[in-house]
Amino acid sequence: MKSLFVILLSAILVNNFVLSKFMGICAFLGVSKKLDSAVGMGIAVTFVMICSTAITYPIYLLILVPMGLEYLKTIAFILIIALFVQIVEIVLKKKIPSLYKALGVYLPLITTNCAVLGVAILNINNSYSFVQSVVNALGAGLGFSLALVIFSGVRSRLEAADIPEMFKGVPATLIAASIVSVSFMGFAGMFS
Amino acid sequence: MFQIYVLPMIIFAGIGVFAAILLTVFSKVFEVKTDERIEAVNEALPQVNCGSCGYSGCSDYASAIVNKGEAVNLCRPGGSECSRKISKIMGVTAEDAVPQVAVVLCNGDCNATSNKYVFHGIQSCLAANRFYNGSEDCTHGCLGFGDCAAVCPNDAIIIKDRLARIDKSKCIGCGLCTKACPNHLIVVHDITQRIDVCCSSTEIGKIVKSVCSSGCIGCKICEKKCEYDAIHVIDNLARIDYTKCTSCGKCADACPTKAIRKCDTIYEVKLKKE
Secondary structure, eight states, X not given: OHHHHHHHHIIIIITOTTTTTOOSHHHHHHHTTSHHHHHHHHHHHHHHHHHHHHHHHHIIIIIIHHHTOGGGHHHHHHHHHHHHHHHHHHHHHHHOHHHHXXXXXXXXXXXXXXXXHHXXXXXXXXXXXXXXXXXXXXXXXXXXHHHHHHHHHHHHHHHHSOOOGGGTTHHHHHHHHHHHHHHHHTTTTTTO | OIIIIIHHHHXXXXXXXXXXXXXXHHHHHTOOOOOHHHHHHXXXXXXXXXXXXXXXSHHHHHHHHHHHOOOTTOOTTTHHHHHHHHHHHHTOOOOOOOOEEEEEOOXXXXXXXXXXXXXXXXXXXXXXXXXXXXXXXXXXXXXXXXXXHHHOTTOOEEEETTEEEEOTTTOOXXXXXXXXXXXXXXXXXXXXXXXXXXXXXXXXXXXXXXXXXXXXXXXXXXXXXXSXXXXXXXXXXXXXXXXXXXXXXXXXXXXXXXXXXXXXXXXHHHHHHO
């Protein structure tokens, strides 16, 4: 039980997928302009991470490993991830069209988001159990959402800030992202 | 053989079928009914995506017409034909939009103006304008590098003798060039207005005369000739009140520097081409 808690917290804070492993940066920078869309994107990614982990894990262990087909795990995982992204897209389009519009192209981009595929593959590489994998996916998703929400706050301040002309826009955003990342370095070595 | 080749195929086919079934179920349960009229309106629009209607593109405008009840005659490139088509689809009557046309308010080609230096930098109006307001002596005139021609979606602007000229038969009145010109020389107005003051210099007559042979010198002859009180010299530059102007052309005939021009109507332009 204790180990599950450690996995969860370490995925959220210490090994934050965006700020410590720099995975899934494109959605992180693309959707963090507004708090609403940041929260929506966080939930969508968390959902896709948990569902795809819950399905890819048994597929890998019960089908691919006994058949000796481990080398096919990348394409199998991508297929499953794409399936869930498509489901999220369909549901969002019907239920929350405003969020669907706000996320724009970044929603289908979750398919090739390296954070999502990274969770699925790292679970296998770390030889986690099923429950541990799902908890790790939950932590990764929450960590992604946390990074997105924090950064959307930073960016809204950034927009009002009086910064030198040449830094306005993308350069200032990237510098701010690096500073947020520095703050997460403070968690390093917390649960090891 | 079976283990290596067939089995992976079966497994992936299985995953594919599973995904397909799941997605079919979801797309049926969460089906979104899109209004057919949006598609129909979108097809009636010219697909130039110029943005002169105030929306980011033709499809955006189409959905605004259907969903928000936006006016149907905002499309400048499509003109009245387009708004008639849309009003037919939407079942509303719309006033015909007058076709718009862009005009360059400068007469200073390379024969009329002189240069203070030769510009060798990046060949764009924006860059040239940053460097001592361009190479020409007149700081208000057309720079002639064709920033406007570059943004024109219909190739209606040609640069001849370092002056932008607009082909009225091609101009769709979208107004993209008005934003591209660093000196704001291009305006868009109704095509029925035929008189233009083709100068934008607010310098006093003496200075204008010294840098350009066809600029407005603010002599006010046009003011006196106008029978409709439609033209006035403000800040050393003649300006036309298009609500009063009848395009009679007396000011253009009287203008000593020919800065005021009476333009051909679009029909005459088309005839000349043929």
